[in-house]
Amino acid sequence: MSTAKNVVLVHGGFVDGSGWQAVYRLLTRDGFNVSVVQNPTHSLEGDVKVTRQVLDAQEGPAVLVGHSYGGAVITEAGRHDGVAALVYVAAFAPDKDESVATLIADPAPGAPVPPILPPQDGFLFLDREKFAASFAADVPAEDARFMADSQVPWGVGALEGTVTEAAWRSRPSWYLVATDDHMIPPAAQHAMAERTGATVTETAASHAVYVSRPEAVAELIKQAAAHQA
Secondary structure: OOOOOEEEEEOOOEOOHHHHHHHHHHHHHOOOEEEEEOOOOOOHHHHHHHHHHHHHOOOOOEEEEEEOOHHHHHHHHOOOOOEEEEEEEOOOOOOOOOOHHHHOOOOOOOOOOOOEOOOEOOEEOEOHHHHHHHHOOOOOHHHHHHHHHOOEOEEHHHHHOOOOOOHHHOOOEEEEEEOOOOOOOHHHHHHHHHHHOOEEEEEOOOOOHHHHOHHHHHHHHHHHHOOOO
């Protein structure tokens, strides 16, 4: 088998696909065809539909990549026939009948608690004053402020959407653990990665590892693309 040349990038909650820009540039420079999904993040079902539309447009096998909540999206959408491999980037990796809400319902003692504000009209935001420390501590301060002020409303329906069947049970998976993450504790990332049977790498980075350490993210995606199934 030849290396998969298509990569589909799926963003998480509170942000949009523009955060993948540096990863996109690195991968396209190396000859990959890269598509960036723009999830509405109103519901898991809706985001899966949008992701599958992008997968439908690919010519040949694709590596499907998800950050944070995007991991739930790729876990459901990744059963698409065109998906050759899954890459989780500091991401949730639910199993059947699980959601992001169930995965964060019982945090370990002492684990950081994301500064999610009470829902407004069915949507969630992070406290802007705490955004940088929790989500993007290693991103330049000016960029982190922009991320905080340009937040995308994250639907409670997306948070609570359950997976019907986990793609990682039928697709090879890779997982990048961000060891300085204050949104998803690194221990929780390791536990999810172990359950999926993923090939695991670590990098010292915040939850916004795809912004602050794009080289590490791109390298893992390239490893997944070169995997001989």
